[in-house]
Amino acid sequence: MIEWFAWLQVGFAALIGLVSFGFAAMKATPNDYTLIGTVLVGVLLVAQIVVSIVAPFVGNEPTGDPLEFWMYAITAVMMIPAAVIWAVVERRVVSNVILGVVGVSVAVMVARMNEIWFSTSA
Numbered sequence: 001m002i003e004w005f006a007w008l009q010v011g012f013a014a015l016i017g018l019v020s021f022g023f024a025a026m027k028a029t030p031n032d033y034t035l036i037g038t039v040l041v042g043v044l045l046v047a048q049i050v051v052s053i054v055a056p057f058v059g060n061e062p063t064g065d066p067l068e069f070w071m072y073a074i075t076a077v078m079m080i081p082a083a084v085i086w087a088v089v090e091r092r093v094v095s096n097v098i099l100g101v102v103g104v105s106v107a108v109m110v111a112r113m114n115e116i117w118f119s120t121s122a
């Protein structure tokens with residue numbers, strides 16, 4: 001895991017979550033900003049998974065519990081398509097709320113993944 005990349009993901013996912021909440025507050029249905037933003041969060045997560053698979057082979061091994069790390073990663077990746085499919089199928093204001101919740105949740109999960117990877121306790 002690359003620390004700066006993880007924090008970039010946290011910021012971007014939180015931003016997309018807040019933008020989605022903003023559109024929901026304006027009573028707007030899901031649009032390109034919220035849907036494409038959420039898909040980009042998913043693309044960044046997939047890139048993080050690739051980095052997390054390669055990192056131990058180049059000397060950047062996790063110091064925390066690998067099972068916990070991978071459960072967070074897999075859950076975060078599964079949330080993205082579920083939220084996007086929901087928003088595309090049910091084009092109502094509540095779908096933007098769902099995209100917002102997923103964005104903020106992914107931000108928290110990536111921050112936790114970063115904490116697990118770089119844990120200093122045994």
